[in-house]
């Protein structure tokens with residue numbers, strides 16, 4: 345009998361068994377049996393290389409976020425809640441066996457969220473699907489490390505160690521190895537080896553519905569942490585906001601001359617992916633645009649006054665509005681400098697309006 349059939353059989357037996365105090369132990373044993381069989385499904389076939397088995401998912405959207413965690417902490421439940429894409433969730437471990445992508449629509453941007461199989465201690469040495477899962481984490485812009493609030497706090501350290509063992513550095517910046525800085529031996533090795541990936545990570549404690557308020561309070565105070573409950577839909581809005589903030593996306597609205605910008609359709613830049621200068625913005629619209637650009641007019645938090653005439657090196661900020669003035673094209677408002685205030689965008693975001701003008 346194959347592994348899948350044996351799992352089906354046990355599932356059927358669990359369905360037949362009434363849940364009560366007397367059967368609790370037996371049901372627990374059946375669950376453990378399923379989990380064990382499913383880890384066997386996770387073992388890569390003998391002789392198979394790390395990739396090439398349908399695990400990789402094409403990148404999509406303005407950024408990629410990976411859900412990493414031990415089995416049954418609620419990764420799939422979270423993916424289903426945040427993206428609307430269904431990912432099978434169940435009370436036994438190793439329910440998820442491959443990488444399942446979903447899309448989060450937030451602030452007019454699209455973020456790819458990836459559900460992954462649970463990883464276990466020893467993942468970095470190839471246990472379970474450890475290697476593949478870690479490779480996906482490496483390809484992401486942000487890791488959400490999902491933890492069970494009712495389980496040992498040591499899980500956070502174990503997982504962090506597993507990821508570090510394969511070169512992932514969470515919430516650290518590449519060391520500037522100058523003799524002026526207090527670099528550790530490990531920092532030095534990281535620089536010399538050069539294959540390190542520095543990545544942001546938010547520690548997400550799920551299932552706070554099953555722990556006491558003091559524990560929740562304690563977890564919420566850990567660095568880079570957030571507490572949630574998928575079951576009670578607690579704090580999911582905060583998680584989305586935090587995720588978006590950590591990704592550092594910069595939305596720039598293009599304002600055609602004499603018209604209002606389309607505020608529903610930003611050009612999305614990021615300092616991690618290609619940069620946020622006027623030049624990056626132009627390249628994003630069209631590669632051939634750059635040679636025609638004379639300067640740009642900028643409204644928003646990056647501008648010292650509205651509109652500011654900026655060159656290609658100017659750094660743009662989230663929710664800036666940009667009008668491109670091409671060579672041989674007259675700027676709005678005639679020859680006079682800065683006369684174009686009359687045609688300023690009629691919606692500058694509240695955040696931009698509140699921001700003090702830079703002097």
Ligand SMILES: Nc1nc2c(ncn2[C@@H]2O[C@H](COP(=O)(O)OP(=O)(O)OP(=O)(O)O)[C@@H](O)[C@H]2O)c(=O)[nH]1
Pocket residue numbers: 413414415416417418419420421422432433434435436437438439440441460461462463550551552553554572573574575576
């Ligand atoms: N009490 C409680 N249970 C939850 C919560 N979120 C998920 N669960 C339950 O936890 C169990 C595991 O959820 P999954 O979403 O399958 O967990 P997973 O991390 O994807 O598990 P694997 O794919 O097996 O690694 C299921 O029985 C869920 O109903 C929560 O916020 N509170």
Ligand SMILES: [K+]
Pocket residue numbers: 415416417433434435436437438439440
């Ligand atoms: K599960």
Ligand SMILES: [Mg+2]
Pocket residue numbers: 419420421432433439440459460461462
């Ligand atoms: Mg799952």
